[in-house]
Amino acid sequence: MRVLVIVKATPESEAGILPSEQLLADMGRFNEELVKAGVMLxxxxxxxxxxxxxxxxxxxxGKRTVVDGPFSETKELVAGFWIWQVSSLEEAVEWVKRCPHPHPGQExxxxxxxxxxxEDFGDAMTPELVEQGARLREQLQH
Known part of the structure; x- marks a missing residue:
């Protein structure tokens, strides 16, 4: 199963405050663990x-309106993400529990x-659409 792991924003991340060298190193080591385990995509x-x-x-x-940032409700915003391949949601939870705190000193x-x-789409996902998806994934890998 693939999951999207979303790191929520904070007022500091929204203010453009960059992570410390220590946090970057800690996250780098964590990402290496994920890659070695075949989890991180x-x-x-x-x-x-x-x-x-x-x-x-x-x-x-019919109408599309472009809205410039910044956007309100910081707690609803995303500061970063991973895409992981895991065997279950529980495995993803266990990996997140090992993750360095992305915003030290704050919630x-x-x-x-x-x-x-x-397969989640049932009959709406026709064989033609499955083939198209496979073709696009193949193209993305080149």
Missing amino acids: AGEGLHPSSRGKRIEFSATG GTIEIRPLFEA
């Missing part, structure tokens, strides 16, 4: 929302969300 930190944009869609989808949250797989 991807992972990145994100710039503050002040450097981002949102595109809001109208109910009909922090890491959220784990399963990613959809083709």
Whole structure:
């Protein structure tokens, strides 16, 4: 099962305060463990929302509105993420428990969300769509 592991933002991360050298080293060692265990598929930190944009869609989808950051509700924002391949949600929880605290000295949250797989969509995922997805994943690896 693949999961998205979301490191939630804090007021400090939203202010653009960068992690310390020690935290970068600790996270680097943790990422090495994840890679050696075959768990980590991807992972990145994100710039503050002040450097981002949102595109809001109208109910009909016909209108799109671009909103410049920063965005309110820091606790709902994302500071970084991993994509992991694990055997279960419980395994992902155990890995997160070993993770260095991403925001030392303050409260922090890491959220784990399963990613959809083709079989989760039932009959709506036709053989043609499965083949298209496989073709796109193949192209991404080159």
